[in-house]
Amino acid sequence: MHEDREAIHKAPLFSGLFAEELDGLLIHARTRQIKPHEVIFAEGDKAGAFYFIAMGAVRLYRLSARGDEKVIEILMAGSTFAEAVVFLGGRYPVYAAALSETRLVEIPIGDFTRTLKANGGMALRMLAGISMRLHQLINDVQSLTLETAGQRVAAYLLEQSPPDAQSADVHMVIHKNVIASRLGVKAETFSRVLATLRDLGLITVSGNDIHIVDRPGLERWRASVGT
Amino acid sequence: MHEDREAIHKAPLFSGLFAEELDGLLIHARTRQIKPHEVIFAEGDKAGAFYFIAMGAVRLYRLSARGDEKVIEILMAGSTFAEAVVFLGGRYPVYAAALSETRLVEIPIGDFTRTLKANGGMALRMLAGISMRLHQLINDVQSLTLETAGQRVAAYLLEQSPPDAQSADVHMVIHKNVIASRLGVKAETFSRVLATLRDLGLITVSGNDIHIVDRPGLERWRASVGT
DNA sequence: CGATGTGTTGATGTGCGTCAATAGAAGTGG
DNA sequence: CCACTTCTATTGACGCACATCAACACATCG
Numbered sequence: 001m002h003e004d005r006e007a008i009h010k011a012p013l014f015s016g017l018f019a020e021e022l023d024g025l026l027i028h029a030r031t032r033q034i035k036p037h038e039v040i041f042a043e044g045d046k047a048g049a050f051y052f053i054a055m056g057a058v059r060l061y062r063l064s065a066r067g068d069e070k071v072i073e074i075l076m077a078g079s080t081f082a083e084a085v086v087f088l089g090g091r092y093p094v095y096a097a098a099l100s101e102t103r104l105v106e107i108p109i110g111d112f113t114r115t116l117k118a119n120g121g122m123a124l125r126m127l128a129g130i131s132m133r134l135h136q137l138i139n140d141v142q143s144l145t146l147e148t149a150g151q152r153v154a155a156y157l158l159e160q161s162p163p164d165a166q167s168a169d170v171h172m173v174i175h176k177n178v179i180a181s182r183l184g185v186k187a188e189t190f191s192r193v194l195a196t197l198r199d200l201g202l203i204t205v206s207g208n209d210i211h212i213v214d215r216p217g218l219e220r221w222r223a224s225v226g227t
Numbered sequence: 228m229h230e231d232r233e234a235i236h237k238a239p240l241f242s243g244l245f246a247e248e249l250d251g252l253l254i255h256a257r258t259r260q261i262k263p264h265e266v267i268f269a270e271g272d273k274a275g276a277f278y279f280i281a282m283g284a285v286r287l288y289r290l291s292a293r294g295d296e297k298v299i300e301i302l303m304a305g306s307t308f309a310e311a312v313v314f315l316g317g318r319y320p321v322y323a324a325a326l327s328e329t330r331l332v333e334i335p336i337g338d339f340t341r342t343l344k345a346n347g348g349m350a351l352r353m354l355a356g357i358s359m360r361l362h363q364l365i366n367d368v369q370s371l372t373l374e375t376a377g378q379r380v381a382a383y384l385l386e387q388s389p390p391d392a393q394s395a396d397v398h399m400v401i402h403k404n405v406i407a408s409r410l411g412v413k414a415e416t417f418s419r420v421l422a423t424l425r426d427l428g429l430i431t432v433s434g435n436d437i438h439i440v441d442r443p444g445l446e447r448w449r450a451s452v453g454t
Numbered sequence: 455c456g457a458t459g460t461g462t463t464g465a466t467g468t469g470c471g472t473c474a475a476t477a478g479a480a481g482t483g484g
Numbered sequence: 485c486c487a488c489t490t491c492t493a494t495t496g497a498c499g500c501a502c503a504t505c506a507a508c509a510c511a512t513c514g
Contacts, residue, residue, distance in 0.1 A: 072369075087354050117351060126354060134311055135315055141364060141367050144411070145297045146291035184368075184371070
Protein backbone atom coordinates (compact mmCIF):
# COMPACT_ATOMS: atom_id res chain seq x y z
CA MET A 1 0.00 0.00 0.00
CA HIS A 2 2.18 2.84 1.20
CA GLU A 3 5.74 2.87 -0.02
CA ASP A 4 6.90 3.69 3.52
CA ARG A 5 4.58 1.25 5.19
CA GLU A 6 7.40 -0.87 6.51
CA ALA A 7 9.38 2.02 7.89
CA ILE A 8 6.27 3.39 9.57
CA HIS A 9 5.63 0.08 11.23
CA LYS A 10 9.03 0.34 12.88
CA ALA A 11 8.28 3.68 14.54
CA PRO A 12 7.82 3.22 18.31
CA LEU A 13 4.28 4.55 18.20
CA PHE A 14 3.14 2.02 15.62
CA SER A 15 5.37 -0.94 16.30
CA GLY A 16 2.75 -2.83 18.29
CA LEU A 17 -0.02 -2.56 15.75
CA PHE A 18 -1.40 -5.40 13.71
CA ALA A 19 -0.99 -4.98 9.97
CA GLU A 20 -4.69 -4.28 9.49
CA GLU A 21 -4.76 -1.66 12.23
CA LEU A 22 -1.85 0.16 10.63
CA ASP A 23 -3.51 -0.02 7.24
CA GLY A 24 -6.62 1.44 8.74
CA LEU A 25 -4.67 4.40 10.07
CA LEU A 26 -2.93 4.95 6.76
CA ILE A 27 -6.02 4.83 4.58
CA HIS A 28 -6.15 8.59 4.28
CA ALA A 29 -2.45 9.19 4.67
CA ARG A 30 -0.53 10.91 1.91
CA THR A 31 3.11 11.52 1.17
CA ARG A 32 4.50 15.02 1.08
CA GLN A 33 7.83 16.00 -0.41
CA ILE A 34 9.28 19.01 1.39
CA LYS A 35 12.12 21.23 0.29
CA PRO A 36 14.77 22.53 2.68
CA HIS A 37 13.54 25.49 4.76
CA GLU A 38 9.98 24.88 3.65
CA VAL A 39 7.47 25.32 6.47
CA ILE A 40 5.32 22.26 7.12
CA PHE A 41 2.94 23.95 9.50
CA ALA A 42 2.92 27.13 11.54
CA GLU A 43 2.17 27.72 15.18
CA GLY A 44 -1.52 28.33 15.59
CA ASP A 45 -2.49 26.50 12.42
CA LYS A 46 -5.50 24.29 12.67
CA ALA A 47 -4.11 20.81 13.22
CA GLY A 48 -5.52 18.17 10.97
CA ALA A 49 -2.69 15.69 10.84
CA PHE A 50 0.48 14.43 12.42
CA TYR A 51 3.60 13.23 10.66
CA PHE A 52 6.09 10.47 10.13
CA ILE A 53 9.51 11.37 8.71
CA ALA A 54 10.35 8.86 6.01
CA MET A 55 13.44 10.72 4.88
CA GLY A 56 15.25 13.89 5.86
CA ALA A 57 15.05 15.95 9.02
CA VAL A 58 12.70 18.45 10.64
CA ARG A 59 13.01 21.18 13.21
CA LEU A 60 10.25 22.28 15.56
CA TYR A 61 10.56 25.85 16.75
CA ARG A 62 8.93 28.89 18.24
CA LEU A 63 9.21 32.53 17.29
CA SER A 64 9.36 35.42 19.72
CA ALA A 65 7.42 38.62 19.18
CA ARG A 66 10.61 40.15 17.76
CA GLY A 67 11.05 37.27 15.33
CA ASP A 68 13.82 35.45 17.16
CA GLU A 69 13.71 31.72 16.83
CA LYS A 70 14.14 28.96 19.40
CA VAL A 71 14.49 25.41 18.15
CA ILE A 72 12.55 23.14 20.47
CA GLU A 73 13.41 19.85 18.86
CA ILE A 74 15.32 18.35 15.97
CA LEU A 75 13.83 15.21 14.44
CA MET A 76 15.39 12.71 12.10
CA ALA A 77 14.04 10.06 9.75
CA GLY A 78 12.03 7.38 11.53
CA SER A 79 10.42 9.76 14.02
CA THR A 80 6.85 10.87 14.33
CA PHE A 81 5.89 14.35 15.46
CA ALA A 82 2.83 16.39 16.39
CA GLU A 83 0.95 13.30 17.61
CA ALA A 84 0.11 15.08 20.85
CA VAL A 85 -1.66 17.79 18.95
CA VAL A 86 -4.80 15.69 18.99
CA PHE A 87 -5.10 16.66 22.64
CA LEU A 88 -4.17 20.30 22.35
CA GLY A 89 -7.31 21.90 21.12
CA GLY A 90 -6.55 21.30 17.48
CA ARG A 91 -3.83 23.94 17.08
CA TYR A 92 -0.17 23.29 16.49
CA PRO A 93 1.85 24.74 19.38
CA VAL A 94 5.04 25.15 17.33
CA TYR A 95 6.35 25.74 13.83
CA ALA A 96 7.74 22.84 11.84
CA ALA A 97 10.14 23.21 8.93
CA ALA A 98 12.34 20.89 6.92
CA LEU A 99 16.08 21.01 7.52
CA SER A 100 16.87 19.22 4.27
CA GLU A 101 15.03 17.58 1.39
CA THR A 102 12.41 15.63 3.31
CA ARG A 103 9.70 13.10 2.67
CA LEU A 104 6.84 13.04 5.13
CA VAL A 105 3.87 10.78 5.60
CA GLU A 106 0.95 12.92 6.66
CA ILE A 107 -1.57 11.05 8.78
CA PRO A 108 -4.93 12.77 9.28
CA ILE A 109 -6.01 12.70 12.90
CA GLY A 110 -9.55 12.03 11.79
CA ASP A 111 -10.42 8.97 13.80
CA PHE A 112 -7.08 8.67 15.52
CA THR A 113 -8.78 9.11 18.87
CA ARG A 114 -11.05 6.20 18.11
CA THR A 115 -8.08 4.05 17.17
CA LEU A 116 -6.42 4.96 20.43
CA LYS A 117 -9.48 4.11 22.46
CA ALA A 118 -9.87 0.78 20.75
CA ASN A 119 -6.22 -0.12 20.97
CA GLY A 120 -5.11 0.13 24.59
CA GLY A 121 -1.58 -0.86 23.77
CA MET A 122 -1.21 2.00 21.34
CA ALA A 123 -2.45 4.49 23.90
CA LEU A 124 0.14 3.20 26.33
CA ARG A 125 2.94 3.47 23.80
CA MET A 126 1.86 6.97 23.04
CA LEU A 127 1.84 7.79 26.73
CA ALA A 128 5.33 6.38 26.97
CA GLY A 129 6.52 8.47 24.05
CA ILE A 130 5.01 11.69 25.31
CA SER A 131 6.30 11.04 28.81
CA MET A 132 9.81 10.78 27.46
CA ARG A 133 9.48 14.10 25.70
CA LEU A 134 8.11 15.57 28.88
CA HIS A 135 11.20 14.35 30.66
CA GLN A 136 13.40 15.76 27.92
CA LEU A 137 11.77 19.14 28.23
CA ILE A 138 12.26 19.11 31.99
CA ASN A 139 15.94 18.51 31.33
CA ASP A 140 15.96 21.43 28.92
CA VAL A 141 14.32 23.74 31.42
CA GLN A 142 16.80 22.75 34.07
CA SER A 143 19.86 23.20 31.90
CA LEU A 144 18.61 26.50 30.52
CA THR A 145 18.27 27.92 34.01
CA LEU A 146 20.98 26.22 36.01
CA GLU A 147 23.78 25.55 33.56
CA THR A 148 26.10 27.76 31.57
CA ALA A 149 26.26 27.82 27.78
CA GLY A 150 29.48 25.82 27.97
CA GLN A 151 27.91 23.11 30.07
CA ARG A 152 25.01 22.77 27.66
CA VAL A 153 27.32 22.42 24.69
CA ALA A 154 29.43 19.86 26.52
CA ALA A 155 26.32 17.96 27.50
CA TYR A 156 25.25 17.92 23.87
CA LEU A 157 28.56 16.46 22.73
CA LEU A 158 28.46 13.90 25.49
CA GLU A 159 24.96 12.72 24.70
CA GLN A 160 25.81 12.40 21.03
CA SER A 161 28.45 9.80 21.80
CA PRO A 162 28.46 6.39 23.55
CA PRO A 163 28.65 6.88 27.34
CA ASP A 164 31.46 4.48 28.08
CA ALA A 165 33.89 5.34 25.33
CA GLN A 166 37.25 6.95 25.93
CA SER A 167 36.96 8.88 22.68
CA ALA A 168 34.30 9.25 20.00
CA ASP A 169 33.26 11.00 16.84
CA VAL A 170 30.28 13.30 16.49
CA HIS A 171 29.06 14.12 13.02
CA MET A 172 26.91 17.23 12.89
CA VAL A 173 24.52 16.63 10.02
CA ILE A 174 22.73 19.91 10.42
CA HIS A 175 23.82 23.52 10.49
CA LYS A 176 25.48 24.73 13.64
CA ASN A 177 23.14 27.64 14.18
CA VAL A 178 20.26 25.17 14.41
CA ILE A 179 22.08 23.10 16.98
CA ALA A 180 23.01 26.27 18.83
CA SER A 181 19.40 27.40 18.96
CA ARG A 182 18.34 23.98 20.17
CA LEU A 183 20.86 24.41 23.01
CA GLY A 184 19.62 27.89 23.84
CA VAL A 185 22.84 29.54 22.73
CA LYS A 186 23.83 32.00 20.00
CA ALA A 187 25.82 30.59 17.10
CA GLU A 188 28.80 32.77 18.02
CA THR A 189 28.88 31.43 21.55
CA PHE A 190 28.59 27.88 20.28
CA SER A 191 31.59 28.52 18.09
CA ARG A 192 33.57 30.00 20.96
CA VAL A 193 32.86 27.09 23.26
CA LEU A 194 34.07 24.62 20.64
CA ALA A 195 37.19 26.74 20.25
CA THR A 196 38.04 26.66 23.94
CA LEU A 197 37.39 22.92 24.09
CA ARG A 198 39.73 22.53 21.15
CA ASP A 199 42.36 24.68 22.84
CA LEU A 200 42.08 22.54 25.94
CA GLY A 201 42.82 19.48 23.85
CA LEU A 202 39.48 17.88 24.72
CA ILE A 203 38.17 17.81 21.15
CA THR A 204 39.34 18.36 17.59
CA VAL A 205 37.15 19.98 14.98
CA SER A 206 37.23 19.62 11.23
CA GLY A 207 34.26 20.91 9.35
CA ASN A 208 31.14 19.21 10.61
CA ASP A 209 33.04 16.44 12.33
CA ILE A 210 33.98 16.71 15.96
CA HIS A 211 36.31 14.19 17.49
CA ILE A 212 36.07 13.87 21.23
CA VAL A 213 39.64 13.17 22.26
CA ASP A 214 39.11 12.86 25.98
CA ARG A 215 35.55 12.04 26.97
CA PRO A 216 36.20 11.73 30.70
CA GLY A 217 38.05 15.02 30.55
CA LEU A 218 35.08 16.61 28.82
CA GLU A 219 32.79 15.27 31.52
CA ARG A 220 35.02 16.72 34.19
CA TRP A 221 35.18 20.04 32.42
CA ARG A 222 31.40 20.08 32.21
CA ALA A 223 31.02 19.36 35.90
CA SER A 224 33.58 21.85 37.09
CA VAL A 225 33.76 24.86 34.83
CA GLY A 226 31.43 25.14 31.91
CA THR A 227 32.96 28.43 30.84
CA MET B 228 -14.01 4.46 51.82
CA HIS B 229 -11.39 7.18 51.48
CA GLU B 230 -12.06 10.44 53.20
CA ASP B 231 -10.95 12.28 50.09
CA ARG B 232 -12.74 9.99 47.70
CA GLU B 233 -15.07 12.69 46.47
CA ALA B 234 -12.32 15.22 45.88
CA ILE B 235 -10.26 12.66 44.02
CA HIS B 236 -13.18 11.87 41.76
CA LYS B 237 -13.21 15.52 40.69
CA ALA B 238 -9.60 15.48 39.50
CA PRO B 239 -9.44 15.59 35.70
CA LEU B 240 -7.61 12.30 35.51
CA PHE B 241 -10.27 10.43 37.44
CA SER B 242 -13.42 12.32 36.62
CA GLY B 243 -14.55 9.85 33.99
CA LEU B 244 -14.23 6.74 36.12
CA PHE B 245 -17.10 4.70 37.45
CA ALA B 246 -17.27 4.52 41.20
CA GLU B 247 -16.08 0.91 41.27
CA GLU B 248 -13.13 1.65 39.04
CA LEU B 249 -12.02 4.48 41.30
CA ASP B 250 -12.43 2.28 44.34
CA GLY B 251 -10.28 -0.33 42.67
CA LEU B 252 -7.52 2.17 42.15
CA LEU B 253 -7.72 3.41 45.71
CA ILE B 254 -7.65 0.00 47.38
CA HIS B 255 -4.01 0.31 48.24
CA ALA B 256 -3.93 4.08 48.50
CA ARG B 257 -2.95 5.70 51.77
CA THR B 258 -3.02 9.22 53.10
CA ARG B 259 0.18 11.03 53.98
CA GLN B 260 0.41 14.17 56.04
CA ILE B 261 3.38 16.28 55.00
CA LYS B 262 4.94 19.17 56.87
CA PRO B 263 6.14 22.31 55.13
CA HIS B 264 9.52 21.85 53.43
CA GLU B 265 9.34 18.11 53.88
CA VAL B 266 10.55 16.20 50.85
CA ILE B 267 7.99 13.78 49.41
CA PHE B 268 10.36 12.08 46.99
CA ALA B 269 13.76 12.83 45.56
CA GLU B 270 14.98 12.78 41.99
CA GLY B 271 16.19 9.31 41.15
CA ASP B 272 14.10 7.60 43.81
CA LYS B 273 12.44 4.41 42.77
CA ALA B 274 8.91 5.40 41.83
CA GLY B 275 6.21 3.30 43.40
CA ALA B 276 3.34 5.71 43.53
CA PHE B 277 1.83 8.91 42.23
CA TYR B 278 -0.08 11.50 44.19
CA PHE B 279 -3.24 13.48 44.62
CA ILE B 280 -3.09 16.71 46.63
CA ALA B 281 -6.06 16.75 48.98
CA MET B 282 -4.86 19.82 50.85
CA GLY B 283 -1.93 22.17 50.68
CA ALA B 284 0.59 22.76 47.90
CA VAL B 285 3.63 21.08 46.41
CA ARG B 286 6.61 22.19 44.39
CA LEU B 287 8.45 20.02 41.88
CA TYR B 288 12.07 21.00 41.38
CA ARG B 289 15.50 20.04 40.17
CA LEU B 290 18.89 20.64 41.76
CA SER B 291 22.03 21.60 39.88
CA ALA B 292 25.39 20.06 40.64
CA ARG B 293 26.17 23.16 42.74
CA GLY B 294 22.96 22.78 44.71
CA ASP B 295 21.00 25.54 43.04
CA GLU B 296 17.31 24.87 42.72
CA LYS B 297 14.91 25.35 39.82
CA VAL B 298 11.21 25.00 40.50
CA ILE B 299 9.64 23.19 37.57
CA GLU B 300 6.06 23.32 38.72
CA ILE B 301 3.88 24.52 41.57
CA LEU B 302 0.83 22.39 42.30
CA MET B 303 -2.21 23.20 44.41
CA ALA B 304 -4.92 21.14 46.05
CA GLY B 305 -6.98 19.10 43.60
CA SER B 306 -4.05 18.27 41.33
CA THR B 307 -2.35 14.99 40.68
CA PHE B 308 1.35 14.71 40.02
CA ALA B 309 3.95 12.14 39.01
CA GLU B 310 1.41 10.10 37.05
CA ALA B 311 3.73 10.06 34.06
CA VAL B 312 6.38 8.35 36.13
CA VAL B 313 4.81 5.03 35.30
CA PHE B 314 6.31 5.45 31.86
CA LEU B 315 9.68 6.79 32.86
CA GLY B 316 11.57 3.72 33.89
CA GLY B 317 10.38 3.79 37.43
CA ARG B 318 12.47 6.72 38.65
CA TYR B 319 11.20 10.13 39.64
CA PRO B 320 12.70 12.76 37.35
CA VAL B 321 12.31 15.59 39.88
CA TYR B 322 12.20 16.37 43.57
CA ALA B 323 8.86 17.01 45.25
CA ALA B 324 8.43 18.92 48.48
CA ALA B 325 5.52 20.43 50.39
CA LEU B 326 5.14 24.19 50.36
CA SER B 327 2.81 24.19 53.32
CA GLU B 328 1.08 21.73 55.59
CA THR B 329 -0.15 19.22 53.03
CA ARG B 330 -2.30 16.11 52.85
CA LEU B 331 -1.56 13.73 50.03
CA VAL B 332 -3.23 10.60 48.77
CA GLU B 333 -0.53 8.22 47.67
CA ILE B 334 -1.67 5.85 44.92
CA PRO B 335 0.59 2.89 44.23
CA ILE B 336 1.22 2.44 40.53
CA GLY B 337 0.93 -1.31 40.99
CA ASP B 338 -1.87 -2.12 38.62
CA PHE B 339 -2.30 1.39 37.30
CA THR B 340 -1.07 0.26 33.91
CA ARG B 341 -3.66 -2.47 33.84
CA THR B 342 -6.37 0.00 34.74
CA LEU B 343 -5.23 2.25 31.93
CA LYS B 344 -5.25 -0.54 29.41
CA ALA B 345 -8.71 -1.64 30.43
CA ASN B 346 -10.12 1.85 30.54
CA GLY B 347 -9.49 3.53 27.22
CA GLY B 348 -11.14 6.74 28.34
CA MET B 349 -8.77 7.09 31.24
CA ALA B 350 -5.76 6.65 29.00
CA LEU B 351 -7.10 9.38 26.77
CA ARG B 352 -7.64 11.76 29.68
CA MET B 353 -4.16 11.04 30.86
CA LEU B 354 -2.84 11.75 27.39
CA ALA B 355 -4.73 15.01 27.42
CA GLY B 356 -3.28 15.95 30.79
CA ILE B 357 0.28 15.12 29.87
CA SER B 358 -0.06 16.88 26.54
CA MET B 359 -1.08 20.04 28.33
CA ARG B 360 1.95 19.88 30.54
CA LEU B 361 4.08 19.27 27.49
CA HIS B 362 2.65 22.40 26.00
CA GLN B 363 3.28 24.29 29.22
CA LEU B 364 6.91 23.21 29.24
CA ILE B 365 7.34 24.31 25.64
CA ASN B 366 6.08 27.70 26.72
CA ASP B 367 8.58 27.71 29.56
CA VAL B 368 11.45 26.83 27.28
CA GLN B 369 10.48 29.55 24.87
CA SER B 370 10.13 32.24 27.49
CA LEU B 371 13.36 31.23 29.21
CA THR B 372 15.29 31.66 25.99
CA LEU B 373 13.48 34.41 24.14
CA GLU B 374 12.03 36.64 26.83
CA THR B 375 13.53 38.89 29.46
CA ALA B 376 13.04 38.43 33.18
CA GLY B 377 10.60 41.31 33.15
CA GLN B 378 8.51 39.77 30.44
CA ARG B 379 8.30 36.49 32.31
CA VAL B 380 7.17 38.19 35.49
CA ALA B 381 4.59 40.21 33.59
CA ALA B 382 3.37 37.07 31.86
CA TYR B 383 3.00 35.42 35.25
CA LEU B 384 0.87 38.25 36.61
CA LEU B 385 -1.23 38.27 33.48
CA GLU B 386 -1.93 34.57 33.54
CA GLN B 387 -2.92 34.75 37.20
CA SER B 388 -5.77 37.09 36.39
CA PRO B 389 -8.82 36.93 34.11
CA PRO B 390 -7.86 37.83 30.54
CA ASP B 391 -10.54 40.35 29.82
CA ALA B 392 -10.49 42.37 33.00
CA GLN B 393 -9.40 45.98 33.17
CA SER B 394 -7.91 45.39 36.61
CA ALA B 395 -7.51 42.40 38.90
CA ASP B 396 -6.06 41.10 42.13
CA VAL B 397 -3.39 38.44 42.42
CA HIS B 398 -2.88 36.79 45.74
CA MET B 399 0.48 35.09 46.08
CA VAL B 400 -0.12 32.22 48.42
CA ILE B 401 3.43 30.98 48.31
CA HIS B 402 6.78 32.53 49.01
CA LYS B 403 8.14 34.86 46.40
CA ASN B 404 11.44 33.08 46.02
CA VAL B 405 9.54 29.96 44.97
CA ILE B 406 7.59 31.90 42.36
CA ALA B 407 10.80 33.55 41.23
CA SER B 408 12.50 30.20 40.76
CA ARG B 409 9.49 28.92 38.86
CA LEU B 410 9.92 31.88 36.52
CA GLY B 411 13.62 31.30 36.13
CA VAL B 412 14.57 34.48 37.94
CA LYS B 413 16.42 35.31 41.16
CA ALA B 414 14.33 36.58 44.03
CA GLU B 415 16.08 39.96 43.92
CA THR B 416 15.26 40.43 40.27
CA PHE B 417 11.65 39.44 40.89
CA SER B 418 11.48 42.08 43.56
CA ARG B 419 13.01 44.71 41.30
CA VAL B 420 10.62 44.00 38.46
CA LEU B 421 7.64 44.40 40.76
CA ALA B 422 9.16 47.66 41.97
CA THR B 423 9.45 49.10 38.48
CA LEU B 424 5.92 47.97 37.61
CA ARG B 425 4.76 49.72 40.76
CA ASP B 426 6.66 52.86 39.85
CA LEU B 427 5.07 52.82 36.43
CA GLY B 428 1.65 52.77 38.07
CA LEU B 429 0.74 49.44 36.48
CA ILE B 430 0.38 47.56 39.76
CA THR B 431 0.24 48.15 43.47
CA VAL B 432 1.79 45.82 45.98
CA SER B 433 0.89 45.22 49.60
CA GLY B 434 2.40 42.15 51.20
CA ASN B 435 1.41 39.11 49.25
CA ASP B 436 -1.35 40.87 47.38
CA ILE B 437 -0.73 42.43 44.03
CA HIS B 438 -3.34 44.62 42.47
CA ILE B 439 -3.09 44.98 38.72
CA VAL B 440 -4.21 48.53 38.13
CA ASP B 441 -3.91 48.61 34.35
CA ARG B 442 -3.98 45.20 32.76
CA PRO B 443 -3.87 46.41 29.15
CA GLY B 444 -0.98 48.62 30.11
CA LEU B 445 0.82 45.66 31.63
CA GLU B 446 0.26 43.70 28.44
CA ARG B 447 1.67 46.54 26.41
CA TRP B 448 4.67 46.85 28.70
CA ARG B 449 5.28 43.14 28.36
CA ALA B 450 5.15 43.27 24.60
CA SER B 451 7.33 46.31 24.21
CA VAL B 452 9.91 46.51 26.92
CA GLY B 453 10.17 43.80 29.47
CA THR B 454 13.01 45.54 31.25
C1' DC C 455 12.62 41.30 73.18
C1' DG C 456 16.12 38.81 70.82
C1' DA C 457 16.08 35.46 67.04
C1' DT C 458 15.19 33.76 62.70
C1' DG C 459 13.25 34.10 58.23
C1' DT C 460 11.64 36.75 54.14
C1' DG C 461 11.67 40.67 51.18
C1' DT C 462 13.71 45.09 49.48
C1' DT C 463 17.26 47.96 47.76
C1' DG C 464 22.03 49.32 46.48
C1' DA C 465 26.74 48.47 44.50
C1' DT C 466 29.45 45.71 41.65
C1' DG C 467 30.75 41.89 38.56
C1' DT C 468 30.34 38.91 34.49
C1' DG C 469 28.47 35.63 31.06
C1' DC C 470 26.81 35.99 27.01
C1' DG C 471 24.47 38.61 23.47
C1' DT C 472 25.15 42.14 19.91
C1' DC C 473 27.51 44.24 16.28
C1' DA C 474 30.94 44.00 12.89
C1' DA C 475 34.69 42.37 10.05
C1' DT C 476 36.78 38.43 7.82
C1' DA C 477 37.57 33.87 6.35
C1' DG C 478 36.11 29.77 4.23
C1' DA C 479 32.82 26.70 1.94
C1' DA C 480 29.51 25.93 -1.39
C1' DG C 481 26.78 26.80 -5.05
C1' DT C 482 26.00 29.30 -9.89
C1' DG C 483 26.78 30.42 -14.45
C1' DG C 484 29.49 31.36 -18.35
C1' DC D 485 37.27 24.98 -14.70
C1' DC D 486 37.44 29.30 -12.92
C1' DA D 487 35.28 34.07 -11.43
C1' DC D 488 31.52 35.53 -8.72
C1' DT D 489 27.95 35.46 -5.57
C1' DT D 490 25.99 33.73 -1.41
C1' DC D 491 25.95 31.50 2.81
C1' DT D 492 27.94 29.68 7.08
C1' DA D 493 31.39 29.87 10.51
C1' DT D 494 34.93 32.14 13.16
C1' DT D 495 36.96 35.78 15.84
C1' DG D 496 37.26 40.36 18.04
C1' DA D 497 35.41 44.53 20.53
C1' DC D 498 31.86 46.15 23.27
C1' DG D 499 27.58 46.55 26.05
C1' DC D 500 23.90 45.08 28.85
C1' DA D 501 20.72 42.22 31.52
C1' DC D 502 20.90 39.81 35.26
C1' DA D 503 23.44 37.47 39.00
C1' DT D 504 26.08 38.15 43.03
C1' DC D 505 27.32 40.14 47.26
C1' DA D 506 25.97 42.84 51.02
C1' DA D 507 23.31 45.80 54.09
C1' DC D 508 19.01 46.76 55.84
C1' DA D 509 13.86 46.79 56.82
C1' DC D 510 10.06 44.17 58.59
C1' DA D 511 7.76 40.78 59.79
C1' DT D 512 6.53 36.51 62.79
C1' DC D 513 7.34 33.74 66.76
C1' DG D 514 9.05 31.56 70.73
